Amino acid sequence: MSHSDDEKIADLEARLWHDDPRFARALGSGRPRRPREYRRGRAWLTLTLAIAVLVVGAVLAQGLLLAAGLVMAGAAVSLFDPARRRRRAQPPKP
Structure with missing residues:
Protein backbone atom coordinates (compact mmCIF):
# COMPACT_ATOMS: atom_id res chain seq x y z
CA MET A 1 0.00 0.00 0.00
CA SER A 2 1.09 3.51 -0.63
CA HIS A 3 1.71 6.05 2.10
CA SER A 4 -1.60 7.84 1.39
CA ASP A 5 -3.52 4.56 1.74
CA ASP A 6 -1.91 3.95 5.11
CA GLU A 7 -2.94 7.44 6.22
CA LYS A 8 -6.52 6.86 5.08
CA ILE A 9 -6.70 3.55 6.94
CA ALA A 10 -5.23 5.12 10.08
CA ASP A 11 -7.77 7.95 9.86
CA LEU A 12 -10.60 5.48 9.41
CA GLU A 13 -9.36 3.47 12.39
CA ALA A 14 -9.16 6.60 14.56
CA ARG A 15 -12.69 7.66 13.63
CA LEU A 16 -14.02 4.16 14.31
CA TRP A 17 -12.25 4.08 17.68
CA HIS A 18 -13.66 7.51 18.55
CA ASP A 19 -17.19 6.62 17.42
CA ASP A 20 -17.53 3.19 19.05
CA PRO A 21 -14.53 2.05 21.13
CA ARG A 22 -16.18 -1.20 22.26
CA PHE A 23 -16.78 -2.25 18.66
CA ALA A 24 -13.23 -1.27 17.63
CA ARG A 25 -11.71 -3.16 20.56
CA ALA A 26 -13.76 -6.27 19.76
CA LEU A 27 -12.88 -6.02 16.07
CA GLY A 28 -9.18 -5.77 16.94
CA SER A 29 -9.36 -8.89 19.11
CA GLY A 30 -10.95 -10.88 16.28
CA ARG A 31 -14.35 -11.25 17.96
CA PRO A 32 -16.48 -8.50 16.44
CA ARG A 33 -19.72 -7.42 18.07
CA ARG A 34 -22.63 -5.38 16.84
CA PRO A 35 -21.95 -1.72 16.15
CA ARG A 36 -23.64 0.78 18.45
CA GLU A 37 -26.34 1.53 15.88
CA TYR A 38 -27.64 -2.04 16.14
CA ARG A 39 -27.56 -2.49 19.92
Missing part, protein backbone atom coordinates in the same frame (compact mmCIF):
# COMPACT_ATOMS: atom_id res chain seq x y z
CA ARG A 40 -31.08 -1.79 21.08
CA GLY A 41 -31.43 -3.68 24.35
CA ARG A 42 -32.55 -0.65 26.37
CA ALA A 43 -35.06 0.32 23.69
CA TRP A 44 -36.71 -3.12 23.80
CA LEU A 45 -36.77 -3.09 27.59
CA THR A 46 -38.36 0.37 27.68
CA LEU A 47 -40.92 -0.60 25.04
CA THR A 48 -41.84 -3.77 26.94
CA LEU A 49 -42.28 -1.79 30.14
CA ALA A 50 -44.42 0.80 28.32
CA ILE A 51 -46.68 -1.90 26.87
CA ALA A 52 -47.02 -3.48 30.31
CA VAL A 53 -48.07 -0.11 31.77
CA LEU A 54 -50.57 0.33 28.93
CA VAL A 55 -52.09 -3.10 29.53
CA VAL A 56 -52.31 -2.57 33.29
CA GLY A 57 -53.91 0.82 32.71
CA ALA A 58 -56.48 -0.69 30.36
CA VAL A 59 -57.30 -3.59 32.71
CA LEU A 60 -57.65 -1.34 35.77
CA ALA A 61 -59.38 1.42 33.75
CA GLN A 62 -56.88 4.02 34.99
CA GLY A 63 -56.45 6.95 32.65
CA LEU A 64 -53.25 8.09 34.30
CA LEU A 65 -51.58 4.71 33.68
CA LEU A 66 -52.82 4.72 30.09
CA ALA A 67 -51.38 8.19 29.51
CA ALA A 68 -48.10 7.25 31.16
CA GLY A 69 -47.88 4.11 29.01
CA LEU A 70 -48.47 6.11 25.84
CA VAL A 71 -45.78 8.63 26.76
CA MET A 72 -43.34 5.84 27.63
CA ALA A 73 -44.12 4.04 24.35
CA GLY A 74 -43.39 7.23 22.40
CA ALA A 75 -40.09 7.67 24.21
CA ALA A 76 -39.18 4.00 23.66
CA VAL A 77 -39.88 4.16 19.93
CA SER A 78 -37.54 7.14 19.58
CA LEU A 79 -34.75 5.00 21.09
CA PHE A 80 -34.85 2.75 18.00
CA ASP A 81 -33.56 5.57 15.74
CA PRO A 82 -29.93 4.73 14.86
CA ALA A 83 -29.03 8.31 13.91
CA ARG A 84 -30.22 9.72 17.25
CA ARG A 85 -26.74 9.87 18.80
CA ARG A 86 -25.13 11.39 15.73
CA ARG A 87 -27.69 14.20 15.61
CA ARG A 88 -27.31 14.86 19.33
CA ALA A 89 -23.50 14.93 19.14
CA GLN A 90 -23.29 17.43 16.29
CA PRO A 91 -23.18 21.10 17.29
CA PRO A 92 -25.98 23.27 15.89
CA LYS A 93 -25.18 25.14 12.70
CA PRO A 94 -25.28 28.97 12.87
Whole structure:
Protein backbone atom coordinates (compact mmCIF):
# COMPACT_ATOMS: atom_id res chain seq x y z
CA MET A 1 0.00 0.00 0.00
CA SER A 2 1.09 3.51 -0.63
CA HIS A 3 1.71 6.05 2.10
CA SER A 4 -1.60 7.84 1.39
CA ASP A 5 -3.52 4.56 1.74
CA ASP A 6 -1.91 3.95 5.11
CA GLU A 7 -2.94 7.44 6.22
CA LYS A 8 -6.52 6.86 5.08
CA ILE A 9 -6.70 3.55 6.94
CA ALA A 10 -5.23 5.12 10.08
CA ASP A 11 -7.77 7.95 9.86
CA LEU A 12 -10.60 5.48 9.41
CA GLU A 13 -9.36 3.47 12.39
CA ALA A 14 -9.16 6.60 14.56
CA ARG A 15 -12.69 7.66 13.63
CA LEU A 16 -14.02 4.16 14.31
CA TRP A 17 -12.25 4.08 17.68
CA HIS A 18 -13.66 7.51 18.55
CA ASP A 19 -17.19 6.62 17.42
CA ASP A 20 -17.53 3.19 19.05
CA PRO A 21 -14.53 2.05 21.13
CA ARG A 22 -16.18 -1.20 22.26
CA PHE A 23 -16.78 -2.25 18.66
CA ALA A 24 -13.23 -1.27 17.63
CA ARG A 25 -11.71 -3.16 20.56
CA ALA A 26 -13.76 -6.27 19.76
CA LEU A 27 -12.88 -6.02 16.07
CA GLY A 28 -9.18 -5.77 16.94
CA SER A 29 -9.36 -8.89 19.11
CA GLY A 30 -10.95 -10.88 16.28
CA ARG A 31 -14.35 -11.25 17.96
CA PRO A 32 -16.48 -8.50 16.44
CA ARG A 33 -19.72 -7.42 18.07
CA ARG A 34 -22.63 -5.38 16.84
CA PRO A 35 -21.95 -1.72 16.15
CA ARG A 36 -23.64 0.78 18.45
CA GLU A 37 -26.34 1.53 15.88
CA TYR A 38 -27.64 -2.04 16.14
CA ARG A 39 -27.56 -2.49 19.92
CA ARG A 40 -31.08 -1.79 21.08
CA GLY A 41 -31.43 -3.68 24.35
CA ARG A 42 -32.55 -0.65 26.37
CA ALA A 43 -35.06 0.32 23.69
CA TRP A 44 -36.71 -3.12 23.80
CA LEU A 45 -36.77 -3.09 27.59
CA THR A 46 -38.36 0.37 27.68
CA LEU A 47 -40.92 -0.60 25.04
CA THR A 48 -41.84 -3.77 26.94
CA LEU A 49 -42.28 -1.79 30.14
CA ALA A 50 -44.42 0.80 28.32
CA ILE A 51 -46.68 -1.90 26.87
CA ALA A 52 -47.02 -3.48 30.31
CA VAL A 53 -48.07 -0.11 31.77
CA LEU A 54 -50.57 0.33 28.93
CA VAL A 55 -52.09 -3.10 29.53
CA VAL A 56 -52.31 -2.57 33.29
CA GLY A 57 -53.91 0.82 32.71
CA ALA A 58 -56.48 -0.69 30.36
CA VAL A 59 -57.30 -3.59 32.71
CA LEU A 60 -57.65 -1.34 35.77
CA ALA A 61 -59.38 1.42 33.75
CA GLN A 62 -56.88 4.02 34.99
CA GLY A 63 -56.45 6.95 32.65
CA LEU A 64 -53.25 8.09 34.30
CA LEU A 65 -51.58 4.71 33.68
CA LEU A 66 -52.82 4.72 30.09
CA ALA A 67 -51.38 8.19 29.51
CA ALA A 68 -48.10 7.25 31.16
CA GLY A 69 -47.88 4.11 29.01
CA LEU A 70 -48.47 6.11 25.84
CA VAL A 71 -45.78 8.63 26.76
CA MET A 72 -43.34 5.84 27.63
CA ALA A 73 -44.12 4.04 24.35
CA GLY A 74 -43.39 7.23 22.40
CA ALA A 75 -40.09 7.67 24.21
CA ALA A 76 -39.18 4.00 23.66
CA VAL A 77 -39.88 4.16 19.93
CA SER A 78 -37.54 7.14 19.58
CA LEU A 79 -34.75 5.00 21.09
CA PHE A 80 -34.85 2.75 18.00
CA ASP A 81 -33.56 5.57 15.74
CA PRO A 82 -29.93 4.73 14.86
CA ALA A 83 -29.03 8.31 13.91
CA ARG A 84 -30.22 9.72 17.25
CA ARG A 85 -26.74 9.87 18.80
CA ARG A 86 -25.13 11.39 15.73
CA ARG A 87 -27.69 14.20 15.61
CA ARG A 88 -27.31 14.86 19.33
CA ALA A 89 -23.50 14.93 19.14
CA GLN A 90 -23.29 17.43 16.29
CA PRO A 91 -23.18 21.10 17.29
CA PRO A 92 -25.98 23.27 15.89
CA LYS A 93 -25.18 25.14 12.70
CA PRO A 94 -25.28 28.97 12.87
